[in-house]
Amino acid sequence: MREKRRKDADGLTPIATTKDWKMLYFQHGRPGLEESSPYKGLCKYCEIRDICSIVKPKTGIWRCEYYQAKVRRKTSLYENVIKLLDKAEEVVHFDENICDILAGTMNELVVHFPVRMDDGRVKMLTGYRVQHNNALGPFKGGLRFHPMVDIDEVRALATLMTWKTALVNIPFGGAKGGIQFDPADFSPEEIERITRRFTYALGNNIGPEYDIPAPDVNTNPQIMAWILDTYMSTMTPTERNRCIHVVTGKPLEAGGSQGRNKATGQGIVFLIEKWAQDQGFNLKSATYIVQGFGNVGSWAAQLMKQHGSKLVAVEDITGAIRKKEGIDPDDLTDYVKNHGGVRGYPKAESINHETFFSTRADIFIPAALENQITADTAEILNVRLVAEGANGPTEPEGDKVLQQRKIDVIPDILCNAGGVIVSYFEWLQNKRSEFWEIEEIDNKLKKIIISAYDRVRMAAEKYKVDMRTAAQIVAVSRLEMVYKERGIFP
Ligand code: NAD
Secondary structure, three states, rough: OHHHOOOOOOOOOOOEEOOOOOEEEOOOOOHHHHHHOOOOOOOOOOOOOOOEEEEEEOOOOOOEEEEEEEOOOOOOHHHHHHHHHHHHHHHHOHHHHHHHHOOOOOOEEEEEEEEEEEOEEEEEEEEEEEEEOOOOOOEEEEEOOOOOOOOHHHHHHHHHHHHHHHHHHOOOEEEEEOOOOOHHHHHHHHHHHHHHHHHHHHHHHOOOOOOEEEEEOOOOOHHHHHHHHHHHHHHHHHOOOOOHHHHOOHHHHHHHOOOOOHHHHHHHHHHHHHHHHHHOOHHOOEEEEEEEOOHHHHHHHHHHOOOOOEEEEEEEEEEEEEEEEEEEEHHHHHHHHOOOOOOOOOOEEEEEHHHHHOOOOOOOEOOOOOOOHHHHHHOOOOHHHHHHHHOOOEOOHHHHHHHHOOEEEEEEHHHHHHHHHHHHHHHHHHHHHOOOOOHHHHHHHHHHHHHHHOOOOOOOHHOOOHHHHHHHHHHHHHHHHHHHHOOOOO
């Protein structure tokens, strides 16, 4: 029954479609083509010759661009997310009608909008906002700027946001959005115009008491400030100052909160501390590897340093590096700011994707994109704990391997919830015209995220399931309770 109601994610990631081709984005160095594809090959920079063109975008980093091929994407993230709902339902036998509601999204908005480029041309772009559920409060979720953004991904990420806010007990629903483009190919002025025009296209589909965006991949406080300014400019003068909480993750001066920038990384590290405490494991002598060195990955790494743990390998979109004696996260953060990625970092050796995944360490923090821990990469991982900073980093097949290999997992909807928790604090401060000190933010964040961890641990013991299924059970139980109390209108 529910199967029919699910939206068909065709599994493709189109950048542009012509009669014979789907133009797909390929992240360099990543398996993306089916074995049988005639377009398999290697390029001289990323080892994918013949199928990609090489460009030097405005950031000055050489990388692969797009290739044309008729291939299917390996996994649909949305299907993975719904599979987990099904798994939790099998264990707890939730109300079937409520599960049917949660298996679909409430609203899906696709906007196509024109933006003038620096050279005078006009480019059409496509943006998305999916609102999954608002039973617990206003829709809440990040905005992603990435060429792989599509309706399947945004649906999945919006759904994960509903689970996350329900799990950590904050009064928000779940949403997500994004624009399908690569900001590395555009000037800052063009990105500002794209952001503003997208905000205008969203119109009243976002709002401070209705749907509140925040930063995600390739978006940051500056972009949130442009969204706020554009949104405010469309309001009447009397309403203008009442809508500062239409976005979170703003710069401090524009109404942001202390601690929001580091919040997701901070939440991850609070949970790793708790896991280590439960295991009687000393973080001082621990080693860790990080995939993705943007907001989440770099903050998690810098905060792990405070425990004396050693960062031994890092991978991002530009390449991977390793150093047994340890990489200084602060120094690497500065390097990445100046060079756009970890590639070429002079104080560590350059390694390939497989070597990164097989590097011996105690903890792995995936903080890049989804579907990175596949059955293959899970097989070569050489760690005790995976602390999921990214959303959906583990494919179901990869998850099975992690369980078989008895590698602990702190699942994404718990592990990266620090961001939305501090976004909630920012939203509250804006509404009350208050400014909280960093100590207050950190204490409140720790309390909320650790008590969610405890609830997940208890559910795992009660139902004899893994932490991921337990987190799903806790989240859906809360939503089920609310639907049962409120009933279904009319
Ligand atoms: P970001 O844009 O700041 O950083 C993304 C990082 O991932 C970059 O270092 C990039 O080089 C790397 N990356 C991209 N593709 C890669 C690939 N194929 N292989 C290796 N590295 C790759 O984004 P972010 O805000 O740090 O978000 C990272 C993840 O964390 C995403 O899954 C996001 O949804 C999730 N997340 C972010 C927040 C937040 O507050 N920003 C909150 C919760 C979850």
